[in-house]
Amino acid sequence: MASPLKNFIHFFLICTIHFISSSTAKTSTRPKGLILPVYKDLSTHQYITEIKQRTPLVPVKLAVDLGAEFLWVNCEKDFTTSSYKPALCNSAPCKLSKSIACTTECYSAAKPGCTNNTCALFPENTIAPIQTSGSLGSDAIEVQSGAGSVTVPNFLFVCGSTILLDKLASGVTGMTGLGRAKISMPSQFFSAFGLRRKFGVCLSSTPSKGSIFFGEFDSSTAPLTHTPLLTNPVSLSSTKEPSAEYFIGVTAIHINGKAVHVNPALLSIKNDTGHGGTKISTVDKYTVLEASIYKAVEHAFVKELNVPRVRSVAPFGACFDSKKIGTAYSGPAVPTIDLVLQSKDVYWRIYGANSMVQVSKDVSCLGFVDGGVDSRTSIVIGGHQVEENLLEIDLKASQLGFSPLVYRKQICANFKFAAKA
Incomplete structure (x- = not known):
């Protein structure tokens, strides 16, 4: 018959081995x-x-x-x-x-x-x-x-x-x-x-x-278009450190395939001040455009849509009777807005679901905001325009991949991220 001491030692060893194996399992298994x-x-x-x-x-x-x-x-x-x-x-x-x-x-x-x-x-x-x-x-x-x-x-x-x-x-x-x-x-x-x-x-x-x-995740169900990530050399909080924000190189804006006249100097990032350029934000509700860019985009969009305007609803400028706007698979049937990137064949296309905001039962507005003449960043792509788009930020390759989902196969609520083996 085993003594109480031997029983205790046996129990202690079993518990110790179980603890070590459990701890090892938690620390040695790396998630993908x-x-x-x-x-x-x-x-x-x-x-x-x-x-x-x-x-x-x-x-x-x-x-x-x-x-x-x-x-x-x-x-x-x-x-x-x-x-x-x-x-x-x-x-x-x-x-x-x-x-x-x-x-x-x-x-x-x-x-x-x-x-x-x-x-x-x-x-x-x-x-x-x-x-x-x-x-x-x-x-x-x-x-x-x-x-x-x-x-x-x-x-x-x-x-x-x-x-x-x-x-x-x-x-x-x-x-x-x-x-x-x-x-x-x-x-x-x-x-x-x-x-x-x-x-x-x-x-x-x-x-x-x-x-x-x-x-690393499998994005094969949503093929990505890629564009380089740019670095703004000046952060908001310090002139000694580059910005932590994600900038991309928009070189032109097209509405319904037609070029919008904007000052090209505003689309570049100034090395000394960090002003200008285009960044992506999850804090800004809507895309914010420098005043002259906003006016040019609003004018071109209204002209291409060719639907009578109604009274503006803050913070938006161009608003319309939504009953006079048709629907398409990509949301309201309105002109497409392309943010042209490193070449005319690489662009971030914004369809009606992302460009328009339903502000009331009968009124919808162009979901872009006038950022004024002194805006630090010329184009801030805001949350409404990012929604239902898959963004892949690859820091090793310093590039952004993007793919609209809602207009193809699925929406973000249904998209299943799968880790690559």
């Missing part, structure tokens, strides 16, 4: 891709995703900012965790984030967002817009992969304050940045799991679920 659900909040037109963060894990809703540099979360209210680690000044995380400020003394009890000798960054609500100072730190987050959920134990983020939540959708407590920066969400996922430096975005035009996929 990660996926975040994204839905459109109809009251704000913001694109919202959700992760799990902290210990114990809690769901955290975040507004998606394609061009921002990092994830920030409000740490002032209901932020409880046992796994938060502040990033100490001059540490590797601080250098990675390119922080140039250090909080030497915090005037309250130590907590996430308030610790001494911690490097500082400047989280921004780009929707309000509001910017404050915040502290860099890390905590555990959990996201979905093709085979279940995976955890990043030390995901870098910035603790923001409650004031930053102004104008964000109900329940949202932060924003996640997908831009070209060392501590953006894509960069940290690529590093943590050895994924190819590529991610896809498919935003739904309804509250139905769209997706953001990180890693």
Whole structure:
């Protein structure tokens, strides 16, 4: 008969082996891709995703900012965790984030967002817009992969304050940045799991679920057109660092195949100031055009549509009686708008479903906004024009792939991202 001591040792060894094997399984299995659900909040037109963060894990809703540099979360209210680690000044995380400020003394009890000798960054609500100072730190987050959920134990983020939540959708407590920066969400996922430096975005035009996929995925069901990603050498926050936003080279605009006269100088990015050019945004609700470009596009569109206008509805200029506009497989039967890229044969075509906005039962408007004469970026392709398009941002190849889905086979709510083996 075995002694109680031997029974205990046997039980202890079994538990130890089980623990080691379980831990090894969690750390040795690398996902081929990660996926975040994204839905459109109809009251704000913001694109919202959700992760799990902290210990114990809690769901955290975040507004998606394609061009921002990092994830920030409000740490002032209901932020409880046992796994938060502040990033100490001059540490590797601080250098990675390119922080140039250090909080030497915090005037309250130590907590996430308030610790001494911690490097500082400047989280921004780009929707309000509001910017404050915040502290860099890390905590555990959990996201979905093709085979279940995976955890990043030390995901870098910035603790923001409650004031930053102004104008964000109900329940949202932060924003996640997908831009070209060392501590953006894509960069940290690529590093943590050895994924190819590529991610896809498919935003739904309804509250139905769209997706953001990180890693190599199969886009054969939606063949992509490719164009180079351009770098704006001047960021909004610093003249020493390039912008984290995604720019592409629009060289001309065609409406119904006819060229629109625009000042070509506005389509290029000025190296000294960073003004001009074309970027893609998930923060701007609609495409914003520099004043002279807007006027030229509006004039050409109205002429080609040849439907009497009605009173404008802010923020739009050209509005029409929707009963006098027919329908097509691609939405309202209106002139196509082509953003011509590196050649006349490569263009981003905007059909009626993306160019028009139904503002009331009987009125629809051209969904472009006049950005004024002093707009920093000449063309900002906004959320409404991005919806139901698959975007593939390949950072290794420095190119954008894009494909309209709703006009071909499916919409973003039905598109299935599949990781490549």
